[in-house]
Amino acid sequence: MADDIIVNRDDWTLHRKGHLDQTRHKEKVEEVIKQQMGDLIVDESIILTDGKKSTKIPMRSLEEFRFRYDFNKQNHTGQGTKKMSPGDILGRDQGKGKGKGGAGSGAGEEPGQDIYEAEVTYEDLANILFEELKLPNLDDKKRPLIAHDRPEFNDVRKKGLMANVDKKRTLLESIKRQAFSRKQDKDAKLKISPEDLRFKTWETRPNFETNAVILAMMDTSGSMGQFEKYISRTFFFWMVRFLRLKYENVEMRFLAHHTEAKEVTEEEFFTRGESGGTRCSSVYRYALDLIEREYPPAHYNIYPVHFTDGDNIGSDNTRALTLMKNLVEVSQIVGYGEILRTHYSSTLMSTLKRISDPKLRLVTIRDRNEVYDALKTVFS
Amino acid sequence: MDNEMRALNTMAQDIAQVARGMGLDFYPVNFEIVPAEALYTFGAYGMPVRFTHWSFGKAFYRMKLQYDLNLSRIYELVINTNPAYAFLLEGNRLIQNKLVIGHVYAHVDFFKNNHYFSRTPKDMVERMSAHADRIHAYEIRYGRDKVEQVMDAVLAIQEHVDYRSHIGPVQESDNQPKFIVRDKEERHSCQGNACTGKCPGNSASQSKGSRQKTRQNSISSPYEDLWEDLLDDECESPSQQEFEDLLLYIIKFAPGLEEWQKDIVSIVREESLYFYPQIETKIINEGWATFWHAKIMRELDLTDAESLEFAVMHSQVVQPSRLGLNPYYLGVKIWDYLAKEKTIDELFELRETENDLSFIRNHLSKKLVEDLNLFNFRKVGAHWQVTENEWEKVRDNLVKQLVNGGHPRIVVLEGDYEGKGGLYLKHCHEGTDLDIVYLEKTLTLVQSLWGKSVALETIVDGKKYIYESSNRIVSRRLAGKTQGNDET
Known part of the structure; x- marks a missing residue:
């Protein structure tokens, strides 16, 4: 071998x-x-x-x-199942990776196809x-007003309510007792005596729920088009999902405004357009009232975000500034986004810049791919 | 050792005896039964232990996925060393292993006897494992990202080594890079389409002087010479204007490269030289192994059931792929054909002297091209269209694709381009244009190694262009014009 x-x-x-x-x-x-x-x-x-x-x-x-040859300019050699003659078509270029270079596909199992x-x-x-992203000013201590207690079964006792009898432990006790006594023969049925009984008992604990509410505010005046709505929708989409990571309950309220503010459904918020001028203070007022009525700041993490094209009525700016200051005070973060197709910054933006509180995050979005930066600015 | 292993061991010994009896001459073989995970890892890395790079991970993932989805299966992997290592897939059935073991012996016979492998180090497993350690140490010292940056760049040009001067049993040096600075009048010898790699100044023929000089240094290992005396050797040929070994040139002359970075380049270069012969003998070697496993199986006493299973498996191996070319199939067909008209000794001689290129050029006959329904095709408009089926054109086209291992030939023309320390490369255009997207990306990678700007001269749609990468921005201009970029 x-x-x-x-x-x-x-x-x-x-x-x-x-x-x-x-x-x-x-x-x-x-x-x-x-x-x-x-x-x-x-x-x-x-x-x-x-x-x-x-x-x-x-x-x-x-x-x-x-350094490699241009696949599309190369002369290849292949093998057929029958005799092939010049002019026979083998396949169409599937046009994958069209444009520059293009990984040649087409003829089936060709090498050099490296689009991942x-x-x-x-x-x-x-x-x-x-x-x-991260959540600044995260406050876990905020709880809803009535922190309802939650029962937690975590102990076993000899006395208790019959409805809470712990069957498994009771049976175990019974087996144990009879095994110790040795008087019974093996075939005897298991008997449960009162001293075998075991009961589950509970303690009450306060429920630590953290809640957050997003106040989605949008300008629905005539100047807000599809693009502006899509941008704000995208922003809210990711914002809601992000906040859900941090809070057990995330509520969302939709406030639309032109010169007056009102609450609308999500669908209306993103689809319905209205016309008229813009008075941003109206929606800030509405938001503050809503907070006062339903979301006491001591118990809620509040995230108001406002999207507009910034075209506010000039006389309203001072009022808007005052209300915004109040809003910033009660909120974790306030986002103010201007969706602009021009390069001018609006007067409202420059007015709001006077607020120095870092909780107010101002963003300007000019292009769709700036949503990412906007998210990073607000949540950082 | 359990029963199965004992049976396999006996079987491997028996088949070795049969194979040697038939004339195969191979190194000792260590078979290792490995699970699919391990086999596919080795397949992706080409070696049981190799340095770390994401491209291997990508290859591994692809191969493994194909296996998991039952699309393709590797039965074995053979490493060209002495003793040879062969990895068999755990779970191969006994009859499968019989076939695979015969196949392995023929591969090892090829590695041992084929001329193109005569200078591949036979202890490559250990060498590559040492390389992996060294690179790992660099990762610890300089950080993974820095090592990866160098690696990304070197791997992009790993094929551009002077493999031709690493063929043959000669104990002589590689030819020496010389820092090249050109005068305008002196510009290079091969022009555009005419370059076939044989132009004067081609390194292999130029370095005789230096070869003779170093021959007396009788070198024990074919590679040790590289890094010491020979690197400092003066090349005496003044007319030498092209240098084939891009990696060696970078090691020697790249202005900004640190020692450890040069070491990485040299590691990749050594491994590339080791793998090159396998790339250029794929068809002939797979054909040879397939030819022999069939021959060996006919010598063994198989039961009817085994014979049937063998036939099924063999036919899977040599299945022609749709439109592409299965190297096993093409290779074994040529060997089968040769076996009909040549003696066994003549066959053994061919396996010593031929590589894919010469094998196809010398032995792909009219009858074979017609029997196999081979044809040439290319893209015409949006369609892939058959262009030719005359046997000589088919043969020549196959040969053309095998030149230089299927890679474009890139040579160094100058190391101080425009007096600013730029590297000037030239693509010896042999009829097919380069992929421009890839060219530009690769050029920036070369630039990251070289440090200063890197230019490449090539031909696109019949016009000569110079692509230049400086500060990671690639610009293009028509050659001849000295000023002005026509496109960026």
């Missing part, structure tokens, strides 16, 4: 190298996602389906670049996005 042939079998369970580098590759994918975050979080397929759909992004940057198309789910995006 040849002794230079050896067959061996080791334990390979600790061999994890492939997985480690795979993890690194995944990290790189996430880096790319992060770079494209601004575009991704405003993706319609996520916002309009309420996060149920995933979105696909091509990831060129994960390709392994090298990652599917990004809502969860992936949320995880990466929320990693970067």
Whole structure:
């Protein structure tokens, strides 16, 4: 027998190298996602389906670049199942990665196709996005007015209500007792005597619920178009999901205003347009009243966010400023967003800049991919 | 050792005896039974232990996914070392392993005897494991990101080593890089389409002087020479204007590269030189192993059930793929064909002297091209269209794709471009344009290694362009014009 042939079998369970580098590759994918975050979080397929759909992004940057031939200009050799003649069509270019370069596909199993198309789910995006956001002024101590007590069964006693009898422990006690007594023969039925009984008892504990309320305020005057609404919708979409991570209950109220403010449903808020001028103080007034009536600041974390195009009636600015100051006082954070297509900053924005409280976060959004930055500004 | 292992061991010994009896000549083989995870890791890295890089993780993930989805399956992996290591997939059935073991012996026979492998180090497992340790130490010292940056850049140009001067049993040096500074009049010898890699100034033919000089230094290991005396050796050929080994040139002359970064380049270079012969013998080697496993199986006493299972598995291995070319299939067809008209000794001689390129060029006959329904195709408009089916054109096109391992030939023309320390590269255009997106990205990566600007001359749609990357921005201009960028 040849002794230079050896067959061996080791334990390979600790061999994890492939997985480690795979993890690194995944990290790189996430880096790319992060770079494209601004575009991704405003993706319609996520916002309009309420996060149920995933979105696909091509990831060129994960390709392994090298000097290589242009696949589309190359003459290839293939093999057919029958004789092929010049002019026969093999397939159509699927147009993947159209535009520059383009990874050639087309002829089936060709090499050189290196587009890495990652599917990004809502969860992936949320995880990466929320990693970067944080909640300033988080106050866990705030509780609703009536902190209702919650019973917690955490003890066992010999006396108690019959309805709370602990059957398992009672049976155990019975078995134990009869085993000690040794008088019974083995076939005797198990008897439960009063001293075997065990009862569950409870303690009452106050319920530590933390609550948050978002007051979504939007200018619905004639100048607010589809784009402006979509931007604010996207912002609220991620904001609600982010706050739900931190609070057990997140409520959302929708306040629409032009020269007057009123509360509307979510659907109306994002779809219905109205006309007329803009008086921002009206909605601040409405919000303050709402807070006073239903959301005492001692018990609620309040997040008012206002989106407008900033086109406020000049005479209203002073009033708006005063009310905004009050609003800032009672809230965790106040977001004020101006969605502008021009490069001018409005007078309301410059008026509000006089408030130096860091709880007021002012953002200007000019392009859809600035929603990401706006989120980061408000939640940082 | 349990029963199964004992049976496998006996089987491996028996098949070795049969194979040697038939004339195969291979190194000792250590078989290792490994689970799919491990096998696919080795497949992705090319070696049981190798340095860390995300691209391996990506490859591993892809291969593993294919396996998990039952789309493809690797049965074995053979490492070109002495003794050779062969990894068999845990859960292979006995008959599968019979076939695979025969296949492995033929691969090892090829590694041992084929001319192109004569200088690959036979202790590469240990070397690469040492490389991995060194790179890991750099990661600890300089941080993972910094090492990764260098690695990303080096891996992008890993094919551009002078593998031609690393062929053959000769104990001689690589040819030496010389820092090249050109005068305008002196500009390079090969022009555009005419360059076939044989132009004067091609390194392999130029370095005879230095080779003779170093021959007496009788070197025990074929690579140790590289880093010491030979690097400092003066190249005497004044007409040498092109340098093939981009990595070596960078190690030697990159102005801003630190020692540890150079070491990474040299590690990648050494591993690239080791893998190159495998890349250029894929068809012939797989064909050889498939040819022999079939031959060996016919020598073994198989039960009817085993014969059937073998036939099924063998036909899966040599299944022609749709439109693409299965190297196993093409290779084994040529060997089968050759076996009909040549003696066994002649076959053994061919496995010593040929690589894919010469194998196809010399032995892909008219009959084979027609039997296999081979044809050329290319993109015409939005369609992929058959362009030719004449056997010589098919053969020549295959050959063309095998030149230089299928990679474009890039040479260094100058290391002090425009007097500003820039690196000037030239793509020796051989009929096919480069992928421009890839070119630009790769150029920025080379620039990150070189430190100063890097330019590359190539031809796009018949016009000569110079792409230049400086400060990570790539610009393009028509060659000939000295001023003005026409596009960025």
